[in-house]
Amino acid sequence: MVTIDMEQPEGRKEGLRRMLTIRLFDETAEKRFLDGDIPGFVHPYIGEEAVAVGAIGALEPDDYITSTHRGHGHCLAKGLDPERMMAELYGKREGYCKGKGGSMHIADVDAGMLGANGIVGAGPPLATGAAFSIQYDDRDQVALAFCGDGGIAQGQVHEAINMAATWDLPVVYVVENNQYGEGTPVEKQHNVENLSDTAHAYDIPGFTIDGMDVTAVYEAVAEARDRADAGDGPTLIEAKTYRYRGHFVGDEEEYRTDEEVEGWQREDDPIETFKQRLVDRDELTDEEFEQLREEIATAVDEAVEHAREAPTPEPDEAYEDMFAQPAPEIQHFAAQFRADGGERGDDR
Amino acid sequence: MTAHAELETEATDRMTVREAINQALREELERDEDVFVMGEDVGVMGGVLGVTDGLLEEFGEKRIVDSPISEAGLAGLGTGAAATGTRPVIEIMFSDFLGVAAEQIINQMAKMRYMFGGKIEMPVTVRTTEGGGMGAASQHSGTIHTWIAHFPGLKAVAPGTPAAAKGLLKSSIRSNDPVFFFENKMIYEDSGEVPVDEEFTIPIGEASVERAGDDVTVVATQRLVGESLDVADDLEGDVDVEVIDLRSLYPLDTDTIVSSLEKTGRLVVADESPLSYGTHAEIATRAMEEGFFSLDAPVQRVGTPDTHIPFSPPLEEEVLPSGADVENAINRIV
Numbered sequence: 001m002v003t004i005d006m007e008q009p010e011g012r013k014e015g016l017r018r019m020l021t022i023r024l025f026d027e028t029a030e031k032r033f034l035d036g037d038i039p040g041f042v043h044p045y046i047g048e049e050a051v052a053v054g055a056i057g058a059l060e061p062d063d064y065i066t067s068t069h070r071g072h073g074h075c076l077a078k079g080l081d082p083e084r085m086m087a088e089l090y091g092k093r094e095g096y097c098k099g100k101g102g103s104m105h106i107a108d109v110d111a112g113m114l115g116a117n118g119i120v121g122a123g124p125p126l127a128t129g130a131a132f133s134i135q136y137d138d139r140d141q142v143a144l145a146f147c148g149d150g151g152i153a154q155g156q157v158h159e160a161i162n163m164a165a166t167w168d169l170p171v172v173y174v175v176e177n178n179q180y181g182e183g184t185p186v187e188k189q190h191n192v193e194n195l196s197d198t199a200h201a202y203d204i205p206g207f208t209i210d211g212m213d214v215t216a217v218y219e220a221v222a223e224a225r226d227r228a229d230a231g232d233g234p235t236l237i238e239a240k241t242y243r244y245r246g247h248f249v250g251d252e253e254e255y256r257t258d259e260e261v262e263g264w265q266r267e268d269d270p271i272e273t274f275k276q277r278l279v280d281r282d283e284l285t286d287e288e289f290e291q292l293r294e295e296i297a298t299a300v301d302e303a304v305e306h307a308r309e310a311p312t313p314e315p316d317e318a319y320e321d322m323f324a325q326p327a328p329e330i331q332h333f334a335a336q337f338r339a340d341g342g343e344r345g346d347d348r
Numbered sequence: 349m350t351a352h353a354e355l356e357t358e359a360t361d362r363m364t365v366r367e368a369i370n371q372a373l374r375e376e377l378e379r380d381e382d383v384f385v386m387g388e389d390v391g392v393m394g395g396v397l398g399v400t401d402g403l404l405e406e407f408g409e410k411r412i413v414d415s416p417i418s419e420a421g422l423a424g425l426g427t428g429a430a431a432t433g434t435r436p437v438i439e440i441m442f443s444d445f446l447g448v449a450a451e452q453i454i455n456q457m458a459k460m461r462y463m464f465g466g467k468i469e470m471p472v473t474v475r476t477t478e479g480g481g482m483g484a485a486s487q488h489s490g491t492i493h494t495w496i497a498h499f500p501g502l503k504a505v506a507p508g509t510p511a512a513a514k515g516l517l518k519s520s521i522r523s524n525d526p527v528f529f530f531e532n533k534m535i536y537e538d539s540g541e542v543p544v545d546e547e548f549t550i551p552i553g554e555a556s557v558e559r560a561g562d563d564v565t566v567v568a569t570q571r572l573v574g575e576s577l578d579v580a581d582d583l584e585g586d587v588d589v590e591v592i593d594l595r596s597l598y599p600l601d602t603d604t605i606v607s608s609l610e611k612t613g614r615l616v617v618a619d620e621s622p623l624s625y626g627t628h629a630e631i632a633t634r635a636m637e638e639g640f641f642s643l644d645a646p647v648q649r650v651g652t653p654d655t656h657i658p659f660s661p662p663l664e665e666e667v668l669p670s671g672a673d674v675e676n677a678i679n680r681i682v
């Protein structure tokens with residue numbers, strides 16, 4: 001059973017709901033970051049919703065994914081709880097990583113979500129490892145790696161694809177070509193016209209698809225998943241999409257024009273076009289859509305309220321989770337920090 | 349502060365660490381046509397932390413090169429280019445990403461000269477930023493310089509003041525050896541007086557006594573230099589603290605440390621890297637080997653307690669060493 005059955009009206013509505021959840025979650029995260037509520041970095045997924053929802057929708061719920069630094073969309077599409085995600089963004093103990101990871105490291109291994117990742121290009125080898133253990137145990141799963149247009153310039157991505165191709169591992173690589181890696185446009189980072197051309201080098205199928213169209217993404221990944229599951233190896237899919245916001249919240253975006261951004265938003269918005277399609281097919285009314293929006297907005301606001309109120313971790317928790325079998329050094333150094341009853345942290 | 353060459357002027361300007369680094373790059377690009385700067389978003393964006401701001405406009409795309417996101421390629425290209433007549437300054441955005449670049453650094457950049465019987469020069473500089481304090485979590489906050497300093501064939505510097513940043517970066521670029529230049533991201537806005545003479549450089553391998561004192565020596569690096577100086581001010585009247593900015597991790601200025609120890613008899617080493625098998629251990633060992641009979645108390649280490657840097661502010665604050673920890677360490681031995 002796929003995660004979201006986009007062949008059915010109910011599934012399509014669910015797809016729309018998840019895309020809208022991503023948008024509203026990230027619009028809110030952006031605001032709370034600008035307020036100074038959320039520390040660290042936030043990389044919004046706004047504009048790219050169709051890629052995460054289409055791709056993850058076509059997976060089975062217990063399939064694995066690896067994500068990127070821009071991971072909120074992948075998490076929400078995979079069904080992670082906005083409340084625990086927001087708590088993680090706020091650095092709270094109830095967050096998915098007990099506040100240790102933050103926006104860039106949200107993970108929920110039980111849900112098959114092997115982590116957002118602060119290292120560009122690190123996800124594909126990890127997904128390849130998950131695919132290896134699936135093949136090793138003869139399990140009925142696949143792994144899917146998201147990777148950016150910038151990320152596919154990393155050598156380790158290519159090493160992983162070559163291994164998967166050679167060993168027919170059950171993995172799907174989805175390159176989210178949002179036209180930029182930070183401030184550098186894709187054509188200044190790659191010589192190929194389409195990033196899926198790389199597939200030729202490994203003699204695996206490669207497709208470039210419209211990443212603003214959730215159905216197109218869904219169909220391409222469904223086919224790739226079938227292939228992986230049948231033992232026929234990996235597929236490389238490039239989804240052309242667009243990042244509406246800066247690379248991170250606060251990016252001055254001097255490398256592109258407002259007209260460029262507005263053009264994509266006006267003509268290709270993945271949520272607006274999909275919603276319109278459902279309305280045209282009488283599967284949804286404008287009122288229902290507004291109602292959906294309100295429901296989600298309320299849920300996101302509640303997640304923020306909850307995150308604000310949730311307890312922060314105790315400083316001592318910093319020493320936990322390093323090892324399964326703790327190393328005594330860490331406790332020794334921790335104790336030394338507080339030796340002589342000295343105060344800590346007051347001059348920082 | 350020591351200067352290499354005869355300077356025409358003793359004048360200084362007040363500037364931040366960020367400005368000092370930018371100025372050093374600018375001056376060396378101007379001075380030597382072979383110098384080029386390459387890295388991710390160093391050009392159009394001027395660097396994610398703004399350090400290379402304005403260089404593209406001044407020196408053009410040939411010399412300020414925005415690269416794909418390919419740290420292994422950058423390290424290898426820098427190595428190959430340095431071996432063949434140019435003088436690359438490679439930026440690795442965050443020092444954690446040196447993990448991606450490791451092969452070319454460890455097996456090529458560090459070893460080529462020696463393996464080839466000294467037949468090539470390796471004039472490559474690798475600039476990278478490290479340190480916690482920004483809520484950037486474990487993959488963007490590490491202090492990994494010990495790893496480079498430990499590896500034979502690589503030099504490593506880690507300035508604590510704007511003047512040291514400028515003088516050492518200029519020396520790194522002029523050096524015919526591979527030098528890693530570690531910038532702490534929390535001190536980019538710290539300001540201080542910096543010599544304006546374009547021939548001002550600081551020799552690699554020289555520490556600097558930033559504040560003289562008789563009771564205890566604090567050897568500090570990067571952010572902890574400034575914080576230790578503040579502690580020294582606070583303790584004035586009670587404890588007379590000498591603060592040394594180590595500046596060079598390798599080669600390490602044992603003489604300056606031991607001379608100070610001979611005067612004070614007590615040593616605190618403050619460096620943000622993890623404590624085990626670290627920079628602290630190297631300094632403590634040299635103090636023991638060369639200054640054993642001057643030591644009146646056990647050497648104290650201030651560093652990160654062998655954890656990664658967590659995201660949540662109270663957790664991050666817990667594991668990051670600070671001035672308060674330097675003060676506690678001083679109090680333990682005076």
Ligand SMILES: Cc1ncc(C[n+]2csc(CCOP(=O)(O)OP(=O)(O)O)c2C)c(N)n1
Pocket residue numbers: 068069070118119120121147148149150151152178180181182243247388417419441445448
């Ligand atoms: C190994 C590594 N190099 C550099 C970075 C800094 N960095 C973070 S995101 C990013 C751009 C990534 O571009 P892309 O893969 O296209 O993903 P996008 O941000 O567009 O989603 C860079 C260079 C990093 N996090 N990891």
Ligand SMILES: [Mg+2]
Pocket residue numbers: 148149150176177178179180181182
């Ligand atoms: Mg991109």
